[in-house]
Amino acid sequence: MDKETRNAIERATQRIRRILQEDFAxxxxxxxxxxxxxxxxxxxxxxxxGRELLLRDRIVAAVEHKRRAGMKQADAVRDYIRDAAFTTLNRFAALKMLEPRGLVQECIGRGENSNGFTEFCGLAPALKTADGAGYRLYIESIFDELSTEVKVLFDRRDPASxxxxxxxxxxxxxxxxxxxDLKVVWxxxxxxxxxxxxxxxxxxxxQMRDESQAPRNSRELAIRNQFFTPSYVVxxxxxxxxxxxxxxxCEGRTGLAETCTYMVKASGSAPKSSDSxxxxxxxxxxxxxxxxxxxxLLYCFALLLxxxxxxxxDETSPTSSVTGRTLRRDYATLEDLKKATPGLILRHNLHGVDIDPRCAQIAQLALWMRAQRAFNDAKISRGERPIIRRANVVIAEPMPGDPKVVEDFSATLxxxxxxxxxxxxVSEMRLAGEMGSLLPIxxxxxxxxxRARAAFNEEQSHTKKFLPGLAPIKRQGEFDLSGISNSAFFEKVEDNIFSALKAFVSDAVNGKGTRRRLFADDAEQGIAFVEMMGRRFDVLLMNPPFGASSLIAKRDFEAAYPKTKNNLYAAFVERGVQLLNQGGCLGAITSRSGFYLSTFKYWREEILLKTAPPMVVADLGYGVLDGAKVEAAAYCLEVRK
Structure with missing residues (x-):
């Protein structure tokens, strides 16, 4: 996308943000x-x-939720307005992108003269009103339909909507x-x-940089490091x-050898079967x-197809740890596979984390649209497409900040x-918003x-002291930690907590529904983040933040990364290596300073040269990341722990 087109998007985005925030305030x-x-x-x-009173309750609950998470009262109101403006803009930008892809009927391309609304009014002519109420009803019906698959953006229960x-x-x-000027972008x-x-x-x-050299909170950390990665770098x-x-x-026998035009291959013989x-x-x-x-993640999706x-x-393809069978056994025909593949990719392969809650809206929408494009390319009709409800994109943020709600929920577990x-x-996640994936949760x-296992073993030992027939009766469904791994135990805990959260929200009375739903949403994100950080990966790709850590997390960050604390991107590389399997690959675009400054000596000697040596390095120089005043390098490492 050329600079002129990007400038047009920037002008439009800033203008819409301004008018929405002024209106909502x-x-x-x-x-x-x-x-x-x-x-x-x-x-x-x-x-x-009466309806406006109910809406007000949701607004007040959302503002109070932000305040209990640590914001000042005025900041909480401003943040709510910002969330509402961002969500509104994203929803209508999404509709503009869905129209040319045939995923919705024309609904806003010509305003109230759009084909979809004209047909809608054909069924109920009274909906074409001067105040636009009928058009709003029509648009909201589209949101409701889309929310079955892209809930994070289109769910009208979200207080930001x-x-x-x-x-x-x-x-x-x-x-x-x-x-x-935006016609070509959608x-x-x-x-x-x-x-x-x-x-x-x-x-x-x-302004943020002028006021403080280091980010003062998670929002500043996110905003100061928003630099779109160019497609060729991706x-x-x-x-x-x-x-x-x-x-x-595949020992070199793969179509990716031609598709991956930027892949640097060793001259001479193809890789051996023993290599991987x-x-x-x-x-x-x-x-x-x-x-x-x-x-x-979007480009990975294309390669994974x-x-x-x-x-x-491939007749020699191994079985999967997911099903214990090969793809050919699980999907008898190529058509069956193509129908399932987009969902398989989003369920099993792709994972994303960010500290900015708005990323969940954007990334999940983008991945859903990419999945629909794959269905379309495979000529799978809308009616035959499996529903894709979500992607593995989680937000690293503190768990709910209202001690009373946490206490009430814990009592149900x-x-x-x-x-x-x-x-x-909950306690350990207090700095998740500042540290994100760097939090070694x-x-x-x-x-x-x-500790839980020790308590269980002690209880088991105590039970054995009873005479036969006199031991306490074990309740059905009670946890049994005998002989299971930590990951299996956490899966049990996760299921238990998610079930309890649903009951906690559904049991809300006396206007506590929104408050509890916000708590449940944050708790689910937190548990999903913990579960994701417990996994190990084959590939890690990133354009990480750089510079100093946030002031709030400075002490904990430096304690967790004593040898790479001089720059966030160095710590992200160290953390990335920790999260990879043996033989896994890390690709990153960062400042090139780590390759020559003395303050990065440990990073070079202990990580790059010993643990994960570079396979390929591209010294890209200045002006690669739009708006970032940094000389960049893109490089790929292979883990050899």
Whole structure:
């Protein structure tokens, strides 16, 4: 995408953000009695209808949820407005991208004259109203339909979706999105990623850096490190990690040798079978530990489509650890495989983590659209496509900050060891928003599970002292830790907690529903993050943050990474190597400073030269990352622990 087109996206994004935030701030103050200075009236005014009172309860609960997570009252209100504007923009940008892909009927391309709304009104002519209420009903019905698969963006229960732009603002937003200068962008997969980057202006980033050399919190850390990775860099790093691994597994006999045009191959003979044992594609795990809009994951998706098909044709392909069977056994025909592959890729292969909650909206939407494109390329009709409900994209953020809700929920967990483990995770996740994938949560989890196992063994020993027939009766479904691994134990705990969260939300009374749902959403994200950090991966791809850690996490960060604490990107490489299997590959674009500055001596000598030596390095220089004043290098490492 050329600079002129990117500039057009930036102008449109900033303009829409401004008008939405101004409108939503005015609505909060004038309608819902929520002031920008953080003051919130105890009760809604008499001017509010019954429906508006319910909406106000959701807004107030969302603001209070942010405040209990550590924000000042005024910051919590501003953050809610920002969330609402971002979600609104993303939803309508998503519709603009779905229209040319045939995934929705034309619905906003010509406003109320769009074909979809015209047909909708043919069934109910009274919906064509001057105030736009009927058009809103139509758009919301599309959101509801899409939320069955892209819930994180289109779920109308999300408090960020409570506000709807006034008609004049709504019309102006559609006019901008439908402008001639943006006509070419909606067919491009990367457009939604640029919207994500440009939502925060360069001026905002400069102001943050002027006020503090180091990021002061997780939001600043995320915003200051939003740099879209160019497509050629994504391809270079992925071709030489995922592409190279499959190339070696196939001893060079793979179509990826031609598809991966940036793959650097050793001259002479093809790789030997002893270089890398074959795997079923379902057992290949890929992680982007700072995934942003999911650019790396999207290109991995394209390569994995080819990998799955090659493995299906390969008579020597091994069985999968997932099913215990080969792809050919699980999918009798190539058509069956193509119908299943997009879901398999999102379920088993691709994983992403970020500290910015908005990434979940962007990355999951982008991956869902990529899956639909794969279905379309395989000529699989909409009615025959399996539903894809979510991707493995999780947000690293503190667990719920309301001690009372945590206490109430913990009291519902049985047995006590599960409640204890949950409380320990909540405590250890307090810096997840600042450290993200750098948080070594799996080490804490291992110690916690060891304590739970010791308590279980002690109880078992105590039970053996009873005479036959007099021991306490074991309740059905009670945890049994005998002979199971830590990962198997955590799977049991995870299922237990998720079931309890659903019950906790459904049992809410007296207006506690939104509060508990926000708690449950955060808790589910936290548990999913812990589970993901306990896995090990074959490929790790990233454009990590660089510079200093956030001030809040400085002490913990330096304690966890004493040898690479001088720069975040060095710590991310160290952490990435920890998260990889033996023979796994890491691809990263970072500052080139680590290759020559004396402060990176340990990074070079202990990580690059001993643990994960470079396979390929590209010294790219200045101006590669849009807006980043850094000389960059792209490189791929292979783990040899």
């Amino acid at each position: 005015e609505q909060l103050d004038a309608v819902f009695d929520v002031r920008l200075d953080g003051r919130v009236a105890e009760e809604g005014g008499q001017h509010l209808t 409570v506000l709807w732009p006034k008609k004049a603002i709504f019309d102006e937003m559609l006019e901008i999105l439908n402008g001639a 067919k491009e997969d990367e457009t939604i990623g640029w919207i994500y980057q440009f939502f925060n202006s360069g001026e905002e980033r400069r 391809q270079f790093l992925t071709d030489n990690t995922l592409g190279r691994i499959w190339y070696k597994m 044992a074959k795997k079923d594609p379902r057992d290949l795990r890929i992680l982007d530990p700072a995934c942003g809009s999911g650019h790396f 080819l990998i799955y098909e090659e493995a299906w044709h 049985q047995p006590a060891m599960v409640a204890n483990l949950f409380n320990e995770i 799996e080490r804490t989890l291992a110690r916690s599970i060891d």
